[in-house]
Amino acid sequence: MTRTLPGHARAALRRAGDPLVPLVLLAVGALAAAAYGHVLTWAVIGGLAGYTLSGSV
Amino acid sequence: MVAGGLLSGLVLGLLSGLSAPLPVRWRYALIVAVAVLGLLREVGLVPIRLPQNARQVPQDVLQRSLRRGALQFGFEMGTGVRTYVSASAPYVLAVALLLGGQRLHVAMLAGIGFGLGRASTPLARRAAGTGDRWDADLRVRIRTITVTAGVVIVAALGLLAARQL
Numbered sequence: 001m002t003r004t005l006p007g008h009a010r011a012a013l014r015r016a017g018d019p020l021v022p023l024v025l026l027a028v029g030a031l032a033a034a035a036y037g038h039v040l041t042w043a044v045i046g047g048l049a050g051y052t053l054s055g056s057v
Numbered sequence: 058m059v060a061g062g063l064l065s066g067l068v069l070g071l072l073s074g075l076s077a078p079l080p081v082r083w084r085y086a087l088i089v090a091v092a093v094l095g096l097l098r099e100v101g102l103v104p105i106r107l108p109q110n111a112r113q114v115p116q117d118v119l120q121r122s123l124r125r126g127a128l129q130f131g132f133e134m135g136t137g138v139r140t141y142v143s144a145s146a147p148y149v150l151a152v153a154l155l156l157g158g159q160r161l162h163v164a165m166l167a168g169i170g171f172g173l174g175r176a177s178t179p180l181a182r183r184a185a186g187t188g189d190r191w192d193a194d195l196r197v198r199i200r201t202i203t204v205t206a207g208v209v210i211v212a213a214l215g216l217l218a219a220r221q222l
Binding site for chain 1: 058062066137140141142143144145146147149150153154159163164166167168169170171172173174175176177178181184185186187191194195196198199201202203205206209210212213214216217220
């Protein structure tokens with residue numbers, strides 16, 4: 001038997017899987033790390049640069 | 058992808074010593090200028106054709122051996138120099154690493170981040186579980202992604218530059 005999720009749960013899952021979600025996480029991370037001059041700023045900027053190639057294979 | 062990004066970061070880190078004769082202020086000013094140029098290119102104000110390896114990883118690498126082929130496919134994608142590079146941000150990152158003169162481990166961290174950023178596309182697609190719909194959403198949002206990333210990179214590199222001045 002297959003259980004289906006309620007509509008609002010499906011909508012929440014769909015929003016969580018939006019292609020903009022990784023962008024938002026990386027953007028917040030990059031700005032926060034840069035504000036503190038943390039060495040991880042470079043890693044997060046690298047992540048952003050990598051994610052911009054999402055449309056390229 | 059992470060291994061490919063790590064290799065590219067390592068190479069850029071090793072080459073970054075070439076920019077050492079330039080004063081730090083100049084180097085960071087150049088980094089921010091290049092980041093702004095990248096952003097202007099993304100919004101279509103500055104048409105610059107950037108060099109790229111205009112090819113895809115051949116399909117037959119997956120046909121010979123699925124596991125080995127997948128590793129090769131990911132590695133080549135992760136380097137950022139073996140396939141199409143459609144956005145400006147990777148070029149900005151490369152220039153920033155070349156001019157920044159960071160320690161080698163910082164360039165390697167950036168390379169690992171780049172690989173993870175590339176890997177997050179198939180991971181997010183799989184996590185969404187919507188396949189073709191996710192691809193359609195990405196096509197609609199890709200310009201938002203590249204322009205927003207450009208703005209954030211300008212801001213982040215600007216903050217790092219301000220600490221060097």
